Amino acid sequence: MLRAAAKTLYSTSVSRRILLTLRHFSKKTPRKLRVSEAISGSALGADIQVSGWVRSVRSQKANLFLDVNDGSSLQSLQIVASPKLNDPLLTFGSAVEVRGTLKKSQHQKQPVELEAEHIHVIGECNSVDFPFKIKERHNLEYIRQFPHLRGRTNAFSALLRIRSEATSAIHSYFKENGFLHIHTPIITSNDCEGAGELFQIEPSCPESEDQNFFSVPAYLTVSGQLHLEVLSGSFSRVYTFGPTFRAENSQSRRHLAEFYMVEAEVAFTQSIQDLTKVMEDVFRWTTEHVLARCAHDVDVFHKHVTPGHRDAVEAMLKERFHVITYSEAINILNRSCQTFTFPTNWGCNLQTEHEKYLVKHCGERPVFVTDYPYRLKPFYARDNRDSPEHTAAAVDLLVPGVGELCGGSLREERLDLLRARLEEVGLEDTYSWYLDLRRFGSVPHGGFGMGFERYLLCILGVDNIKDVIPFPRFSHSCLL
Template sequence: LRVREALRAPEPVEQVKVQGWVRSVRSQKEVLFLHINDGSSLESLQIIADPSLENRDLTFGSAVEVQGKLVKSPHKMQNMELKAETIRVVGPCDTLVCHCSRSPTDRTTLEMDFKMSKCAAKHAQTEVSLMFSLFQDNGYVHIHTPVITSNDCEGAGELFQIGVSNEAKESAEKTHFFNVPAFLTVSGQLHLEVMAGAFTHVFTFGPTFRAENSQSRRHLAEFYMVEAELSFTESLQDIMQVMEDLFKTVTSTVLSKCPHDVELFHKYVAPGKQRSLPRKMGLFFPSSCSISYSEAVEILKQASQAFTFKPEWGCDLQTEHEKYLVKHCGEVPVFVINYPYDLKPFYMRDNEDGPQHTVAAVDLLVPGVGELCGGSLREERLPFLESRLQRLGLADTYQWYLDLRKFGSVPHGGFGMGFERYLQYILGVDNIKDVIPFPRFSHSCLL
């Protein structure tokens, strides 16, 4: 029986077996109390046992198998408890190494870190499932875009280049393994654009990599992206609507289906932030702002707040700017559209405006995080795309991308959403490293 099933059992059960890890041990003269958890529930199951069943290996962190009777608990906080008849230690835990040097406060923190990590992992599974369902229910085709690529989609040069093992270095000196330099992908967008020429609506979910030497609370070297591409769309509003629907539907469903998990984070990690997450779907976007980049810069220039980075037209918005704009609009999601032409990658559609030249790009900013999604209309007009790639000296590198515009190209656009940043938002976590089991960032690649 899993812990979750034991806790939810409608009536006592004569004989059950529960397996899991010990979260606490408390021995009294006449009774032994254990709490065990197997990862199926945030709550642990209380075990009541005779002190004679205690042994030296029964410690915090040890893996156990408990057999006994499942009975109603007299405590209001728990529905059922297990009266143990046998306790077998499957795997002992060396508490001397584990936390003998930790104070009681440290041990409490360790327990809370365990609960938070488990909660974040469960949330990730729930939200991935919801996103897949939403896209597939709306006719999108899931594409497995490659992790290894020869292209830099973002054009920022923050790429991890792929090397070869020591055994292959001699042959690698003569030629590249792929005949061209290869990198870990920064985005699946360009590959999605290829597939959108056949399926019209496509999406992907997979790992992306950025060689940013950043120690910030919202950047990782490896993270997951949800990306979508839509053919036959000439309006940035269409892209924004898909972004809004994805954000709104998944968030409202998570809040209604997993309220206890969210409450755990908002109680221990981000007190007070639950107020910014209304539970009803209709409350997310009714008063949301949609402002141009130029309007955003003017709002920032008129702000009484002093910024570390001075807001200027033509400069990228920093995290402090994004959070201020969200606050200025009433702590609701904010769309910022029409960014400077020279600030964005080559594939974004030229608005042909002036004197301040912009492209049809959009970022979605959300409370507590800042930028969550980024998207744009893609430049489908061959002369415009050729001209820009030639100025950047990239025409040969992206000749295949130019060729796509010669054979049945249509107006299209898309966006990407950082999955860990979404978890940050919905759980109210300040540091993105706390929502992923094995965070990768500069100077840290454990395991």
């Protein structure tokens, strides 16, 4: 009996010690929060830990003030600490870990502040050599020189959060509207644009000089369209969103060698309006999402980089997009008082200067241009055989500040016309598989592609496409 009582007493004592230990750790171990979570105030009064980079240091007699940001929000978290916690390594740009109590702030600029009990410098920063200076607003062209560091700036961190939200919104739109997401290949044997601006793939150490790695010439993709067309024979709505490549020797503000494309294909349609509706809806859905979810980040651009551009974006969303034919566009250009560098005769390619004028003519609103000359479009564009002028069922979406944002067409589903077109351009052997798509259960279909970086240029008003992509690739430049 004595043994049993002793055993019970020992067991109770151990349980109490375990319980006290757990209570001790639950009380003393701070919650790890992101800066955005801390700023929300949901953990007010709690012991928390945040990690991030110092955006400012202000040492006063009574207090040490830090602004710490981890990239989760535009706003930094203010840290209030005793001067005893100051450290010579605690400089602008240094990485820190801070523990303390989250309290309500007395200042209107921030809802909460962290009263620090412990500050640990994880990574020091030589602020003398650091290219970005405290309280200095650097322009986009300057920070572009430092692709490995520009994510530390307010402007570029805001851009990356906007880019992330826009990506989520695009996927959300297609999912909500019944599209199947397809991972189209980056390596391909097809040139769907037919322009020849391709990066060819070759092993760095080929086994044989006479043998291709894939047994056929292979390239980085210029578009996922043809692969989407393959699968639109099984699924009525498909899309892809990924990197595409063009070997253009261009230093322009609108072109990159590597960029991202949103591409969609819709089966069972003979109407160009079905395509323009999806283009317009994607633009509206994504823009409204970004303006709602990234308001502060967007304001960084609309207030400091492109003042007043918010009004232009909201104006684009108020009305339905304009629609004109290519022939109407040529007439508008020829009636204008403006002198153009490139010709404006019927049958010419619309250049950037033409596109921007047409947008201006339509009140700085997005405009669809339809029914282009047939010879200007690739082999897969549907022939408008019933039109007085030989045109294709093709469409481009032109937007303010950019020009062409989207390009698409109905696809030629009539086997005899497609075969004749391929023979005309000398591609009947290369695309024999494409003819098979028309032989086995073909349906009328169409699709389009939208340049993601150009979309960001449009809604943010940024002037250079190199400033809306994390690591720009263009001729004579491949940093990192």
